[in-house]
Amino acid sequence: METSTAKYPWLKFYPKGIPYEINPDAYPSLVELMEEGFRNFSGKAAYSCMGKEMTYGELDTMTRNFAAYLQSDLGLQKGDRIAIQMPNLLQYPVALFGALRAGLTVVNTNPLYTPREMQHQFRDSGAKAIVILANFAVNLEKVLPQTDIKHIIVTQIGDLLGFPKKQIVNAVVKYVKKMVPAYSLPTAVSFGDALNRGSRSEYRKPTLSGHDLAFIQYTGGTTGVSKGAMLNHRNMIANLEGQNEWMKPGMSTDGQDVIVAALPLYHVYALTCNAMAALKTGAMNLLITNPRDLNAFIDDLKKYKVTMFTGLNTLYNGLLNHPRIGEVDWSRLKITSAGGMALQTAVAERWKAMTGNVPAEGYGLSETSPVLSSNPVDGTARIGTIGVPWPSTELKIMQEDGTEAPQGAPGEIWARGPQVFTGYYNRPDETAKVMEGEWFKTGDVGVMDEDGFFRIVDRKKDMILVSGFNVYPNEIEEVLAKCPGVLEVACIGVPDDKSTEAVKVFIVKKDEALTAESVKAYCAENLTNYKRPRHIEFRTELPKTNVGKILRRALKEEEMARKAR
Structure with missing residues (x-):
């Protein structure tokens, strides 16, 4: 990979001592x-579970x-x-x-x-x-x-x-x-x-050899039939070598690192960043069998002074809102890694205030072993971004016409690097849809700012079209996450005769006094007219994957079934 900061502006923000490239052939397998x-x-x-x-x-x-x-x-x-x-x-x-x-x-x-x-x-x-x-x-x-x-x-x-x-x-x-x-x-x-x-x-x-198949890692199926992403030994080694270098500034120097493994090891995030990565550093993974039992989870957290935590927005949000979270000692926490879904600014700021640790949000997919980019873990993370590409990794923003977008303009994120999968198992047709030569088309809409930091705007398939304007659910959810009385929120588009689609939000209350009127008033102050929710529905819970990612698709299917009745 070239090291020109003109072409790759993010390189000047690499933490000191982290190489621009890694060796994906560092091990035969x-x-x-x-x-x-x-x-x-x-x-x-190596592991701790149930004591x-x-x-x-x-x-x-x-x-x-x-x-x-x-x-x-x-x-x-x-x-x-x-x-x-x-x-x-x-x-x-x-x-x-x-x-x-x-x-x-x-x-x-x-x-x-x-x-x-x-x-x-x-x-x-x-x-x-x-x-x-x-x-x-x-x-x-x-x-x-x-x-x-x-x-x-x-x-x-x-x-x-x-x-x-x-x-x-x-x-x-x-x-x-x-x-x-x-x-x-x-x-x-x-x-x-x-x-x-x-x-x-x-x-x-x-x-x-590095080209032998190590995993068939199935995609979550949130955008259709679940497909098996083929990850070979070299793909995984590339991501592990990148993680080993990237995490060094935050690694413990006063004893063994203790990593919270609340995400299931069958998920590609925890598979690589917890189970496999610990082999390089000698860290101990604290296995959480049922992270939804927050009382038991907090009891486990109290047994160790954890130094690293891998999780996603809903997990951090749930812990922050638990009445016993103040019992946990965060004095040794050096790295908070967030991925799997967008980390909301309100959650990141509350986590920083509670633990003193800035969450380093990253980005990746099953097809990329998984990590493509991350914020630095040395305390300079930029909340609201997915950071910069990892060593030996390139990202670019592509427009619908096949040209690269100017900095600051949205487009689909394309990725290239040794961690990119070899294709979908027995699905050359699906593989052809997402590969352009060596470049993997992620299906996510993002932007690169002038410094080379990237932000996720949304999934292409989740974008809402309101009277010709693009509305991104992530933005609506980000705004409403800061609305007083809101615990969780999900946003989808629903058919509308006048505007093609209208914005609908599903909200789990933190404060029972919250009303639709107060939500609309908050949106009126913080969102332009076409982005404001036309429909608001309160729920006691939102549908989620076992990892904790909110399933917008399930909400859309409910709406379609409701309309068909």
Whole structure:
């Protein structure tokens, strides 16, 4: 990549010491990166979950045993697909790293998928094996005949918590809370048995290159049918090398870093920025199994003085509005990373006021492993932007006519770099729609300011057309997030005979005294006429993905169904 600040104005804002380029071939594959991490940090804690810590050395042993089981006992070969379907538990990194050490391709799967969604992903990926939490096994039973899955490994929540906690947790979950519906999977093997058998089997390190497929990471499906983004070992190594350099100014120098892993590891953000990145630094991931239980979440935060936190707007907003958040000690917090959705200025400013730490918002997609850009983590983050491109990464803003937009003008964000995926699995037609040579067309509308910092305006498909004017939901949500009495807000366009579309907002109240009239009055002061919501609906909650991203698509579908009635 050229280093001209005329062409790449963001380079002059790179934190001191961070290189403009990284080496995506620093390791032959992720296996060598893992082995290095296990060796360098053997005695340090790698993960903590429900009060149980697991060291890098223990993780090394268990992942080796699991890999040996997959190879020797199940006969899985390099490149075979294996699905993993569970929330954040100690079993997840064991299954994840074990599968990669066996040379398999990992298919991360949302455990809250319906049977229909599971069937699509399993059939589309051609998964031959699955590691699944018992709580969701009944759904697997329903779709198993329609898949290629031959090998099933079932785990329970407490399996790696040690005696007697394992027995207590598993009994409470199954018999007291009744969270495990009855299922019948006669050929299934327990996770513990798999590890035991693997300990007696031979492990053979596979020969892998950077171009071998590491993950089929399915897109969230928020803009249509979920597609499998193919991420190879080189894609992931490129992002990990970039993250390792970018985060250095904020890394702890007074002990081991403790990273909050509240986002699920099956999501590409936490997969790379939590699970994989820790192998480079020896950090400990504090696994939060159910981040929606904010009371339990805060109890976990109180156990450690966390140094890094990865999350997204709804998560930070929820914590900020919880009455017990003041009990947490933030004195060692050095990095707050925000991604997954737009970080609202009101939330960022409140987080800074509470913790003293400026959130560094970044940007990326499943197709880019995921990170493309980020704000600096040295305290110079610019709230309201997604920062500047990472090392070896280029972004540009393209207009509809195929020309590059002038600085300050909106257009679609195109990206180029070694972390950009190789395409959608078995979907060359969909791949062709988003690739222009080496450039990936993100589908997001953004602008680059005069200093080279980028801002997301909105998704192209979410843009609202009001009487010929473009209205971006992110802007409306950003404004209303600052309206007194508003806890959460989502904005969509609805059909309108006079103006093509009209703006509609859905609001969750923080103050029950909030009214539609007061919202309209606030908008009148802060938004030009065509941007003001014509329709306001109050809700007790908004539809969200399991990660916590608000689903505008679900709200649009509700509106369409309502109109059809």
